[in-house]
Amino acid sequence: MFICLTSNSSFLWRVSIQTSTRAICVDSSEALFNRLVGNDPNATSLPFETLAEIAYDSKRGFVKPKIKALIKLFRPDRNGYMAKIDFLNSIDRYAWK
Numbered sequence: 729m730f731i732c733l734t735s736n737s738s739f740l741w742r743v744s745i746q747t748s749t750r751a752i753c754v755d756s757s758e759a760l761f762n763r764l765v766g767n768d769p770n771a772t773s774l775p776f777e778t779l780a781e782i783a784y785d786s787k788r789g790f791v792k793p794k795i796k797a798l799i800k801l802f803r804p805d806r807n808g809y810m811a812k813i814d815f816l817n818s819i820d821r822y823a824w825k
Contacts, residue, residue: 750823753820754820757815757819758816761816764778771812772811774809774815775808775809776802776804777808802815803818
């Protein structure tokens with residue numbers, strides 16, 4: 729199974745690394761969550777806006793199909809946030825279908 733998302737400072741997502749076990753996938757997902765919330769150890773939720781940054785086109789407009797796919801995958805709450813466990817579960821669900 730190939731999945732893992734990494735982000736650089738401009739929120740361009742790249743790199744696919746092989747995850748041979750579920751534990752490695754969870755660890756990788758947790759590391760990504762921590763980077764996205766700025767390595768704040770007290771952070772318990774991630775604003776969906778942070779993930780939505782990858783759905784901009786070159787003119788800084790949103791690409792609707794990308795936004796819909798992100799919402800379907802991560803399912804933020806009504807306030808636009810995702811708890812850490814929900815973020816991890818979303819990636820786990822996708823990677824281990």
